[in-house]
Amino acid sequence: MSIDLFLQHLSNGISLGSLYALIAIGYTMVYGILRLINFAHGDIFMMATYFAFFGIATFRIPWFITFPLVLVLTAALGMGVEAVAYRPLRDAPKISLLISAIGASFFLENLTIVLFGGVPRPFPAPKLFTDVVQVGTVAIQKLTFYIPIVTVLALLGLVYLINKTKTGMAMRAVSMDHETAQVMGININRTISFTFGLGSLLAAVGGIMWGMKFPQIQPLMGVVPGLKCFIAAVIGGIGNIGGAVIGGFILGIGEIMLVAFLPNLTGYRDAFAFVLLILILMSKPTGILGEKTAEKV
Amino acid sequence: MLKIEDLVVAYGGIEALKGISLEVKEGQIVTLVGANGAGKSTTLRTVIGLVKPVSGRVLFQGRDLLAEKTHHLAKQHITLVPEGRRIFAKLTVLENLKIGAFSRRDEKGIKADLEWVFSLFPILKERSWQLAGTLSGGEQQMLAVGRALMSRPRLLMMDEPSLGLAPLLVKEIFRIIKEINQQGVTILLIEQNANAALRIADQGYVLETGRIVLQGSGQELLANQQVKAAYLGKRRGI
Numbered sequence: 360m361s362i363d364l365f366l367q368h369l370s371n372g373i374s375l376g377s378l379y380a381l382i383a384i385g386y387t388m389v390y391g392i393l394r395l396i397n398f399a400h401g402d403i404f405m406m407a408t409y410f411a412f413f414g415i416a417t418f419r420i421p422w423f424i425t426f427p428l429v430l431v432l433t434a435a436l437g438m439g440v441e442a443v444a445y446r447p448l449r450d451a452p453k454i455s456l457l458i459s460a461i462g463a464s465f466f467l468e469n470l471t472i473v474l475f476g477g478v479p480r481p482f483p484a485p486k487l488f489t490d491v492v493q494v495g496t497v498a499i500q501k502l503t504f505y506i507p508i509v510t511v512l513a514l515l516g517l518v519y520l521i522n523k524t525k526t527g528m529a530m531r532a533v534s535m536d537h538e539t540a541q542v543m544g545i546n547i548n549r550t551i552s553f554t555f556g557l558g559s560l561l562a563a564v565g566g567i568m569w570g571m572k573f574p575q576i577q578p579l580m581g582v583v584p585g586l587k588c589f590i591a592a593v594i595g596g597i598g599n600i601g602g603a604v605i606g607g608f609i610l611g612i613g614e615i616m617l618v619a620f621l622p623n624l625t626g627y628r629d630a631f632a633f634v635l636l637i638l639i640l641m642s643k644p645t646g647i648l649g650e651k652t653a654e655k656v
Numbered sequence: 657m658l659k660i661e662d663l664v665v666a667y668g669g670i671e672a673l674k675g676i677s678l679e680v681k682e683g684q685i686v687t688l689v690g691a692n693g694a695g696k697s698t699t700l701r702t703v704i705g706l707v708k709p710v711s712g713r714v715l716f717q718g719r720d721l722l723a724e725k726t727h728h729l730a731k732q733h734i735t736l737v738p739e740g741r742r743i744f745a746k747l748t749v750l751e752n753l754k755i756g757a758f759s760r761r762d763e764k765g766i767k768a769d770l771e772w773v774f775s776l777f778p779i780l781k782e783r784s785w786q787l788a789g790t791l792s793g794g795e796q797q798m799l800a801v802g803r804a805l806m807s808r809p810r811l812l813m814m815d816e817p818s819l820g821l822a823p824l825l826v827k828e829i830f831r832i833i834k835e836i837n838q839q840g841v842t843i844l845l846i847e848q849n850a851n852a853a854l855r856i857a858d859q860g861y862v863l864e865t866g867r868i869v870l871q872g873s874g875q876e877l878l879a880n881q882q883v884k885a886a887y888l889g890k891r892r893g894i
Contacts, residue, residue, distance in 0.1 A: 525758070532744050532755050538706055539742040544730030544759030544807065 376611025401585015437559025596649025756806030
């Protein structure tokens with residue numbers, strides 16, 4: 360393999376990893392604050408691509424207005440799912456919450472099929488992003504460069520928000536102890552809702568870029584990426600945001616490299632994530648950055 | 657200031673409080689004494705809104721607290737040092753203290769109170785950038801008290817602040833409770849160390865399986881034969 364080709368694969372892997380990371384953060388943040396695997400997260404990601412599709416293709420709104428609008432709508436959707444499917448179960452056993460999450464996932468998938476049809480649609484990616492540039496001997500989509508840049512900016516914003524703002528401090532406090540956080544004057548419902556909004560917003564950032572990179576959208580497109588990003592979050596150590604990012608990149612780069620170096624295994628591309636998950640959990644059950652926690656029974 | 661009337665609390669059909677009434681007057685230290693399971697913690701948790709009672713009233717300056725959500729109470733300067741400290745282990749010491757002032761907006765006042773807490777507990781200033789989980793047990797207890805003070809409480813409830821501390825630290829904690837009280841903070845204190853608690857208390861209540869069986873001033877209860885036999889034991893000194 361030439362160095363050029365390798366670099367092309369690597370840049371591809373980095374941009375796929377970026378997308379995984381953006382989605383995985385949503386899983387890990389919600390887990391951190393509610394100890395819930397939000398199975399609807401992949402479907403929220405899917406809805407974001409539909410919002411973008413309707414904005415650009417149907418309503419002909421310019422992309423620079425559509426995209427921010429998509430972020431807001433998707434964040435609102437995530438908060439809506441939390442308010443309807445999870446908040447009423449705040450004091451219920453965790454298993455009820457999990458089942459409700461699966462229900463929310465099926466609901467969003469089927470709602471999309473009913474409303475928009477099951478036929479895949481072409482994602483109307485603005486040409487600005489899909490243009491190809493020649494780097495040495497290889498041709499690379501501009502998008503491949505934009506994705507990691509946008510991801511890094513989004514991550515920097517997130518790190519600032521969580522570590523330097525009052526809301527971020529509240530999120531961290533609530534994720535450690537709901538009761539004591541309330542005693543300190545923190546409105547935990549509002550904080551949890553904000554967390555869902557934030558995770559969904561990041562999924563929307565990922566969704567828009569995903570739509571441009573793989574320009575075909577359909578109602579079940581969130582299922583496999585959703586599962587993989589959940590795995591990415593677990594590999595990194597669920598509940599840990601840095602871990603989700605690392606997990607996302609390991610998965611994205613690993614998947615592309617697997618296909619590049621072992622083309623015979625291309626058909627097993629999606630299985631790669633699961634094999635990796637098993638291998639990592641065997642040696643480190645709490646994930647790469649996960650900490651040992653004694654589960655309170 | 658705080659009035660509890662006929663409070664009944666049940667967990668899954670079993671009554672933990674069987675109709676207790678008590679009063680905390682402004683500026684006082686009031687202590688609840690009793691064995692494990694007598695309902696002391698439940699009383700505090702009900703006042704702060706973490707437990708919903710079956711019946712009864714909790715009045716703070718005449719206003720019914722039971723209608724209030726827990727997170728609104730900090731704004732009314734009512735706070736709790738919870739049992740087992742419950743500090744935020746993965747936040748820094750400084751962040752824990754800032755969380756205590758979460759519902760306040762007066763930056764200047766917060767800064768002044770931070771200095772006050774640091775003067776009460778100089779060790780917290782030294783360790784302000786450390787993660788709270790890395791503190792020793794005694795330091796964590798000081799942080800829990802400091803965090804509560806950051807809300808500038810008018811009513812400070814403390815659930816076993818001396819639990820698990822070395823004797824020297826226990827003495828220190830009681831000295832500080834007294835000092836906080838002298839600054840004008842009304843205190844409702846639960847202690848397994850009944851002797852030390854009654855010594856600093858203006859008023860004491862003895863709880864037994866969900867009922868108040870005795871009440872009186874700290875001195876009266878200290879001298880009471882029943883109390884001596886049941887809660888003070890032979891241990892003297894502390």
